[in-house]
Amino acid sequence: MNILVIAAHPHLHQSRANLALIQELRKQGDFHIRDLYREYPAWHIDVEKEQRILLQYARIVFQFPFYWYSCPPLLKKWFDDVLTFGWAYGPGGENLLGKEFMLAITTGGTEASYRSGGDNSYTISEFLRPIEKTLTRCNGILLPAFVAYGVKHASAAELTETAAKYMEFIRSPRAVLVH
Numbered sequence: 001m002n003i004l005v006i007a008a009h010p011h012l013h014q015s016r017a018n019l020a021l022i023q024e025l026r027k028q029g030d031f032h033i034r035d036l037y038r039e040y041p042a043w044h045i046d047v048e049k050e051q052r053i054l055l056q057y058a059r060i061v062f063q064f065p066f067y068w069y070s071c072p073p074l075l076k077k078w079f080d081d082v083l084t085f086g087w088a089y090g091p092g093g094e095n096l097l098g099k100e101f102m103l104a105i106t107t108g109g110t111e112a113s114y115r116s117g118g119d120n121s122y123t124i125s126e127f128l129r130p131i132e133k134t135l136t137r138c139n140g141i142l143l144p145a146f147v148a149y150g151v152k153h154a155s156a157a158e159l160t161e162t163a164a165k166y167m168e169f170i171r172s173p174r175a176v177l178v179h
């Protein structure tokens with residue numbers, strides 16, 4: 001399966017978790033990775049180019065660190081700019097019909113903190129609703145998210161293990177992920 005990974009980390013050079021995931025993706029060699037903050041340092045997104053690239057992939061993964069219960073701002077801008085009326089949704093906007101979308105997120109908070117009564121009160125799924133609905137509104141098929149919780153204090157060995165799980169997860173057929 002051809003998979004596009006759109007990564008959005010404002011400070012990838014300072015990252016541990018997202019960098020570990022990206023390095024593993026690069027090692028595997030069969031993913032197309034786009035580093036949005038490197039691609040668009042001035043934030044002028046080339047909409048036509050992004051749309052052209054999207055058309056080439058069956059599965060699109062958005063990978064990012066969780067920032068204030070959402071995605072980093074350049075990825076939000078990417079959604080705003082690229083998912084246009086008449087292209088991604090609305091009359092004639094069926095270019096993403098049937099494509100599989102997945103979110104891959106790293107968090108500072110632990111898994112236990114993301115629940116009712118926990119430090120973060122809500123589950124990740126609850127926080128992700130606006131992004132998830134954006135993607136299904138654009139005719140995409142939403143797959144379960146890959147979430148690496150509590151990465152701040154993860155050891156190098158734990159990050160290596162997480163990266164291996166990530167590879168397996170994002171390659172898994174839909175039938176395996178959704179049951």
Ligand SMILES: Cc1cc2nc3c(=O)[nH]c(=O)nc-3n(C[C@H](O)[C@H](O)[C@H](O)COP(=O)(O)O)c2cc1C
Pocket residue numbers: 009014015016017018019064065066067068069070106107108109110151152
């Ligand atoms: C501006 C900012 C906002 C953040 N907001 C959250 C948050 O809402 N929830 C959370 O669990 N972690 C939050 N964090 C922690 C990051 O998600 C965490 O440091 C990141 O996933 C680690 O990945 P990295 O090593 O690739 O940077 C935030 C960090 C920053 C800098």
